[in-house]
Structures are given as structure tokens and as C-alpha cells.
Amino acid sequence: MLINQDFMVRKMTLMDIDAIIRIENESFTLPWSRESYIGELNNHFANYLVVDYEGDVIAYGGIWVVFEEGHITNVAVDPEYRNAGVGHALMEELERVARQKKATRILLEVRPSNMSALALYRGMGYLDSGLRKGYYSDNNEDAIVMTKLLF
């Protein structure tokens, strides 16, 4: 679905959890639980954002910032709204949060089979920096570790 750029990125709240769980279940083979997200909202190191489009949550993502390192935990866009620049806009906001909290680099893990996520991250300057063997427990797939230095 094509949308104009009239969406808003804001902090996640408990009110958003139902929408997040729906998108999470449609996006991941190992979805996080409702309890995980509630716990994350109380995690001092975690920063979660949602993309709000005309009152609906259409995407969300999170980053932990511990000292100089940011670690992207999750990024997902409602399947109906993919490929319209939403994921890119959300990642830019997560990077802004990381910079604000004085992180100097961001790290994330991604499946080698996840072509859309790889395209998004590579397009934003993330570089392959390692491999975690058998990281994903559903199919034992490795994780590519990607890193971006923040200037």
C-alpha cells in the first residue's frame, strides 16, 4: 500500500501492544510475546518507537543503548505498508535516539535469508561485521551481525 509521508514516529506505550503483537506475529517465525514487550517498556536501557499513521500503529522498532553501543532489538512494518519507506524512516529515528544517548556505533543481527531487511540495512550504511552460528532456534539459521559507526 502506498502512503504519503504523513506518518508520525513516537514512543511506544502500553496502549500500542495489541497492534504490535499482531504485526509481530505476521512478521516473525519466532515472535516475541506480549510479556516481553511489556517488560521492554520497563527496561531502562531500551527505547521503543512506533510509527503512527492516521491513528494506527503500522510499524515499530527498538534499540538498547548501553554505554557507547546501540543494539537494534526489533524492527517490523505491517505487511500492508512495506516498501513505502516506513522501515527506513523508523531506522533513522532509532539512530537519532542512539546518537542522543551518545552511542558511537549500532549493532544488529539479521538472517542471511531476509533480503528486504538486508537491503534496508545495507542501504543505510550497515556493514557485515560477523556471523553468529546457528543463532535462530527455529531453523538453526546463522545471524549476520551488522554494524554502523555513528558520526
Ligand SMILES: CC(C)(COP(=O)(O)OP(=O)(O)OC[C@H]1O[C@@H](n2cnc3c(N)ncnc32)[C@H](O)[C@@H]1OP(=O)(O)O)[C@@H](O)C(=O)NCCC(=O)NCCS
Ligand atoms: C525489513 C522491513 C522492516 C523493511 O521495512 P520497509 O518499510 O518495507 O522498508 P523501506 O520501504 O523503508 O525500504 C528500505 C529499503 O529496503 C529496500 N527493500 C525493502 N523491501 C525490499 C524487498 N522486499 N526486496 C528488496 N529490497 C527491499 C527498499 O528498496 C529500500 O531501499 P531504497 O531506500 O534504496 O529504496 C520489513 O520488510 C519488515 O517488517 N519485514 C519483516 C520483519 C523483519 O524482517 N524485520 C527485520 C528483522 S532483522
